[in-house]
Structures are given as structure tokens and as C-alpha cells.
Amino acid sequence: MDYITAGESHGPQLTAIVTGVPAGLSISEEQINSDLARRQSGYGRGGRMQIESDKVRVTSGIRFGRTLGTPIALTIENRDWENWSETMSAFGKAPKGLEREVTPRPGHADLVGAMRSNTDDCRNILERASARETAARVAASGIAREFLAELGVEVYSYVVSVGGAAMExxxxxxxxxxxxxxxxxxxxxxxxxxxxxxxxxxxxxQAKLDGESLGGTFRVVARGLIPGIGGYATAGDRLTGRIGGALLSIPAIKGVEFGLGFEAARRPGSQVHDPITLDPKKGFSRASNNCGGLEGGMTNGMPIVITVAMKPIPTLMQPLATVNMDTLEVEQASKERSDVCAVPAAAVVAEGEVAFVLANAYLEAFGCTNMADIKATIKEYRQRLRTMSR
Ligand SMILES: Cc1cc2nc3c(=O)[nH]c(=O)nc-3n(C[C@H](O)[C@H](O)[C@H](O)COP(=O)(O)O)c2cc1C
Structure with missing residues (x-):
């Protein structure tokens, strides 16, 4: 299963195409819309969240609520498009009086993106570097989440800290x-x-009053997993790397810890590794879950627990210094409409990224053409694991 997204933040729509989805998977439009609403929620979001109420439109790959085994195309309309249709027009000339973005924001893609693309207008960069793109990711990962749900796997997240405020x-x-x-x-x-x-x-x-922004940490949990998903044989098999890479692909995500995370580096081995047990009901299990559900690049049947760190939002209402690309004078960085804090939203995006990696690992292990065959293979696999622990 793979996805690609397209679409500018203020273009007419976002598009996601998901490929490699098995046939016969039930998909609920309401479920995807509820994930999109969750991505838009959270205290501290910017004005845009009041304008947009994201809804998915499916234009291929699903018939009567079930996947066809063909590419699934999903679109989300940008409701603000009518105010941007001239500024973001695909064709024709730039409108008269168009203000280019020439005061790049520190911490954003603006300046290096402009250097790389040979443009004198950071809007050519920021429209796509904007985390608006993550709405398309959430829609795409809805397919992976439905796939996992049908196999008894649930992925969720919760926020642990924002700035200096943390739950105990x-x-x-x-x-x-x-x-x-x-x-x-x-x-x-x-x-x-x-x-x-x-x-x-x-x-x-307080951050809002100060013209500041905040980051924080959140956890992603996946439960209901079968042991032995992923692989240990080659670098690309290991779920640790695949999940880590997927999470770090989300804008503003700067750290990922599995299980005990960095704390494991401070402890001796006997206080880190999880003793193996044999449970009459569960079969092989672990006495603790310090490794966070992954051993040797594979699921071990315990819940996956990951802690993720997000940096503060780079757009500041009290902007930092920058250099004007036209005048080469020091100025304040530009202010796009922006969130003060988007940690809850990032957590929802992260759930989807983890779901995508896990869904792929299941497809690799149990086949990928249709749901009935996949379920039958999983049943056999579970049966074999039961006999192993008897
Ligand atoms: C869900 C979500 C919402 C975000 N909202 C904003 C925002 O409103 N304003 C902003 O400047 N950055 C926002 N960001 C962060 C930027 O997109 C990100 O910092 C920027 O693209 C630079 O990438 P980097 O932080 O990975 O270097 C958001 C990130 C996420 C995941």
C-alpha cells in the first residue's frame, strides 16, 4: 500500500492517491471524515480551522463501500479557494499588484526552498510545504486504518505535553x-x-498573548498486533526504521522514541529488556514492555508505544528577524495565518503514518490481493503460533 498527495495549501483541492489496497475492504466515508475533523481539532489552532471543514470525496477505487483493489483517489476541497483563485491560478499571468513573499520565516521551508527552486517568491514553496498537506495524508491513511481495524488492530494517540505543561x-x-x-x-x-x-x-x-508558538510531545499506540510483522533480515525490513522514518516525514516532528526511548540508554540491560513469559491464554508474551512492542525490527505482540516530539510552530505573530530577499535588508519575517500549537493535530497525522507502515507490513506477511485470503492466512498463522507455545 502506498500513497502520494498533491495540492497547494490555497489551491482548489488536495488530492491523495492510495495504491496497493486489497479488494473487499469495507471503507466508511464517515470514518475518514471523522479523522479529518480530528486533525482540525485541538485548542490553539489558527483561523483556517474555522474556515475549513474538511470532507473527503472518493472518485475511484471504491464501489458500494468496498475497495475494488484498484487505486483509490481521494480529494478534499479547499474552501478558501475562491479568495485565492487569482493568486494561485494555474494559468495566465500573475494578477496586477500581486505581493510576492520575500521575507522568509525562520524554521520554515521558505528560504532554502526558494534557493533550491530558483524563485523570488516564497509562496511557490510555502504553499506546498504548509502542513495543510497533512489533511490529504490523513484521508489516505484512513484506508490503512480501516484495513487494520478489520484485522483487530487499533492505532490511537494522545498528547503528553505542550511547552512546559505535561501530564503525569x-x-x-x-x-x-x-x-x-x-x-x-x-x-x-x-x-x-x-x-x-x-x-x-x-x-x-499565554503563548498567544506573547505572540509565541509552542510544540510538545505525544504518544502513538498500536494494539491488537500479531507477533512477527516486519522483519530483521535487511535494513528496509525493520519496522523501527520504517515507523521512525514515517513519523519524521511529518512537518515539525523532530524526535521519535520507541518504548523506554532515551531512558533505555541510561539503564543497565537487566532493567531494560523484557523477560519472555509463557501465558496459558496468550502464548509467548513479555513481562514488561520497555521495548515498546518492537524487537529485532518486528512486532512482538505487545502494544507498540512511541513518543514523538514536535517543535514549536515556526510562524510567529511576534516574528523573528529575517532578510528581505529583494532589498537584502533585515526585516521581520512574514506572518501567514497560523496555529499557535498543533500538537493534537500532529498526533492524528502520526496515527495515520504508523497505520500505513503497519498495514504494509501486514500485506507483506499475509498477501495483498483480497481481504478474504488475507484473513484466512492470518488465521493459519495464528494457529501455528498457538501450536508453537503448547
Ligand atoms: C498538523 C500540523 C499543523 C501545522 N501548522 C502550522 C502552522 O499553522 N503554521 C506554521 O508555521 N507551521 C505549522 N506546522 C509546522 C510546519 O509545517 C513545519 O514546521 C514546516 O513545514 C517546516 O518543516 P520542519 O519543521 O520539519 O523543518 C504544522 C505542522 C503540523 C504537523
């Missing part, structure tokens, strides 16, 4: 896989702790 978790490796996704969704910050939610909102309020 005694043993997150035990608690993270036990949260009820509804408790997370009920929080404005997608955080299961009401006290921490309020503290995060207060940080955001």
Missing part, C-alpha cells in the same frame, strides 16, 4: 495501551488527563 504518568508503558480513545477525544488537547488539559490550554493562552 507513573508508568506510561503500562498505562498508554489502556486508555479509552473516547476519553482522549473528549479533551480539547487530546489528552486523557483533565488537569493536564487545562494546564496545556493555559500555556497556549
Amino acid at each position: 504518568e507513573e508508568n506510561f508503558l503500562e498505562s498508554a495501551p489502556l486508555y479509552a480513545p473516547l476519553d482522549i477525544e473528549l479533551s480539547d488537547m487530546r489528552c486523557p488527563c483533565p488537569k493536564a488539559t487545562e494546564a496545556m490550554k493555559a500555556e497556549i493562552d
Whole structure:
């Protein structure tokens, strides 16, 4: 399963094409729309979230709610297009009085993108570098999520910290896989702790007053996984690298920790590795989950628990210094309409990226043409694992 997205932030629409999807998978439009709404939610989002209410339109690959095994094309309209149709017109001449973007924002793709593309207008860069693109990713990953859901795998996320405000978790490796996704969704910050939610909102309020922006951390959890998905034999097989790469492909994501993460580097081996147990019901299991569900580049059947760090949003309402590309004078960086904090939204995008990698690993292990065959192969595999632990 693979996807590609296209579309500018202020163009007419975003497009995602998903290939390699098996036939016979049930897809719910409402489910994809609810993921899109989750991506738009979260305290601290910018004005755009009030304008846009993303809805997916499926134009190929699905018939009567089931996949055909052919490329799936998904589009999301940009509702602000009518205000941008001249500035972002695909053809014709630039309108009179068009203001080029010549004061690149530090921390954004603006300047290096312009250098690389040989343009004197950073809008040619920022339109695509904008995280608006992640809406198309969320729609695409909806297909992967439905695939995993049909196989009993659930992927969810929650926000752990924003700026200096953090939720307290005694043993997150035990608690993270036990949260009820509804408790997370009920929080404005997608955080299961009401006290921490309020503290995060207060940080955001203060940041807004100060013309500042904030980053934070969140966790992604995948549960219901079969052991042995992924691979250890070649660099490209290892799920650790594949998931890490997918998460780091999200704009503003700067760190990924698996299980104990960096804390493991501080402990001796006996306090890191998870003893193997034999459970009469579960078969082979682990006494703890410090590795966060991945051993040797493969799932070990325990929940995957990943902690992800997002940097603060680069567009600042009290902008940093930059250099005007026309005059070469020092000026303040430009201000696009912007979020103060987008950690909850990034967490939703991250769920989708993890789902995509896991869906692919399942397809590699159990076939990829149609859901009935895939399920039958998984049943056989599970049966064999049962006999191994008897
Ligand atoms: C969901 C989401 C929303 C974002 N919203 C904004 C925003 O409103 N303004 C902004 O300047 N950056 C925003 N960003 C971050 C930038 O897109 C990102 O920092 C920029 O593209 C530079 O990439 P880099 O941070 O990976 O170097 C957002 C990121 C995500 C994941």
C-alpha cells in the first residue's frame, strides 16, 4: 500500500492517491471524515480551522463501500479557494499588484526552498510545504486504518505535553495501551488527563498573548498486533526504521522514541529488556514492555508505544528577524495565518503514518490481493503460533 498527495495549501483541492489496497475492504466515508475533523481539532489552532471543514470525496477505487483493489483517489476541497483563485491560478499571468513573499520565516521551508527552486517568491514553496498537506495524508491513511481495524488492530494517540505543561504518568508503558480513545477525544488537547488539559490550554493562552508558538510531545499506540510483522533480515525490513522514518516525514516532528526511548540508554540491560513469559491464554508474551512492542525490527505482540516530539510552530505573530530577499535588508519575517500549537493535530497525522507502515507490513506477511485470503492466512498463522507455545 502506498500513497502520494498533491495540492497547494490555497489551491482548489488536495488530492491523495492510495495504491496497493486489497479488494473487499469495507471503507466508511464517515470514518475518514471523522479523522479529518480530528486533525482540525485541538485548542490553539489558527483561523483556517474555522474556515475549513474538511470532507473527503472518493472518485475511484471504491464501489458500494468496498475497495475494488484498484487505486483509490481521494480529494478534499479547499474552501478558501475562491479568495485565492487569482493568486494561485494555474494559468495566465500573475494578477496586477500581486505581493510576492520575500521575507522568509525562520524554521520554515521558505528560504532554502526558494534557493533550491530558483524563485523570488516564497509562496511557490510555502504553499506546498504548509502542513495543510497533512489533511490529504490523513484521508489516505484512513484506508490503512480501516484495513487494520478489520484485522483487530487499533492505532490511537494522545498528547503528553505542550511547552512546559505535561501530564503525569507513573508508568506510561503500562498505562498508554489502556486508555479509552473516547476519553482522549473528549479533551480539547487530546489528552486523557483533565488537569493536564487545562494546564496545556493555559500555556497556549499565554503563548498567544506573547505572540509565541509552542510544540510538545505525544504518544502513538498500536494494539491488537500479531507477533512477527516486519522483519530483521535487511535494513528496509525493520519496522523501527520504517515507523521512525514515517513519523519524521511529518512537518515539525523532530524526535521519535520507541518504548523506554532515551531512558533505555541510561539503564543497565537487566532493567531494560523484557523477560519472555509463557501465558496459558496468550502464548509467548513479555513481562514488561520497555521495548515498546518492537524487537529485532518486528512486532512482538505487545502494544507498540512511541513518543514523538514536535517543535514549536515556526510562524510567529511576534516574528523573528529575517532578510528581505529583494532589498537584502533585515526585516521581520512574514506572518501567514497560523496555529499557535498543533500538537493534537500532529498526533492524528502520526496515527495515520504508523497505520500505513503497519498495514504494509501486514500485506507483506499475509498477501495483498483480497481481504478474504488475507484473513484466512492470518488465521493459519495464528494457529501455528498457538501450536508453537503448547
Ligand atoms: C498538523 C500540523 C499543523 C501545522 N501548522 C502550522 C502552522 O499553522 N503554521 C506554521 O508555521 N507551521 C505549522 N506546522 C509546522 C510546519 O509545517 C513545519 O514546521 C514546516 O513545514 C517546516 O518543516 P520542519 O519543521 O520539519 O523543518 C504544522 C505542522 C503540523 C504537523
